[in-house]
Amino acid sequence: MAKALRKVLEEHNLQLSHSACLEIVARQLGFANWQVLSAVCEHEKQLAVIVFVEHGRQQEAAAFYRSAFNASHMGTHEDSNVLYAIDLDLGGIKITVSGANPRREAEPHRGGPFFPKANGAVNSIFSLTVADAEKTLQQAIAAGGTIRNRLEISDERKRVASFFDPFGHVWALTETQRVKISPRELDELRAAELARIREARCITPAPEPAGHNL
Template identity: 50%
Template sequence: MEQDVSLGLAIFVEHGREREAADFYGSAFGARQFQAHHIDGALAGVEMRLGATVIAVAGANPRREAEPSRGGPFFPKVAGGVSTIIQLTVPDIDGCFAQAIAAGATLRDEVQTDVAGRRVASLFDPFGHIWVLIERDASAGRRAA
């Protein structure tokens, strides 16, 4: 069964900022759009691929925002006001970090070595989500070969 399972991710942003968010994820992390969804002629969501993962960028429903007791999902109201951190493993953390900052992300934690010996960094995207970058251990691939 494990081979039949895949995971997708939906990232909710403020309604009306779907295109801005999709463009940011493309510029910052190399995500590629493959489908857009419209409701009554207005962009409602964008499906993208980030590596092998499908991510959907969608606008939070304004009716649910107006009636929070109905439940979300909601977009972050402040940087880091989220319950999930998006983790991205990259081959070049310095390059990816610089590219994300140039695209509009803001610093949360500089590139550093964590307690497990990995190079890591974290940032806020312009929509309030936290992204943790982890540099892929190049030596792990050589050990497995």
């Protein structure tokens, strides 16, 4: 940014040192001086996610995330012309799809990381906030995902759902906006959903104890 400022000034026959331009940039961004801005930037924290899949399925996984979440391709990583990871941008978050090291898979004492061997055989869930949970869930299922929890309304009155991607990872969806619904309507929806689940599983509710009317 300081270089760009110097270039603009030079176009107008104005000369300022690089350090002076740095000070101007810092003050325009609301900092006391360049040293303060530099210190803040050095301590800035950023989180990136690495999703491990079975080695050889990286392109398949990247294609799924592009279809399910409209993720965009950022780049690839290769070693001796062998693809081992793909970088994606998912809503401003960098996600790297990496193939699990076959040697570590064959020798667990090396400590992984390993790819999931079954749906949900993981120790973390990817939580994604979206504008339309139903649409995102439909996209994910159409791309090859499997429903884990159907679309429902949470205690916070937001539509939520979850699914397994084709590689065993769990994705939880939460809608941005709250649903306009009364507590009574929410209870009725949940009762209806519970009845549906019981019917699907052929579960008969246990009889209430005699005299119990609460």
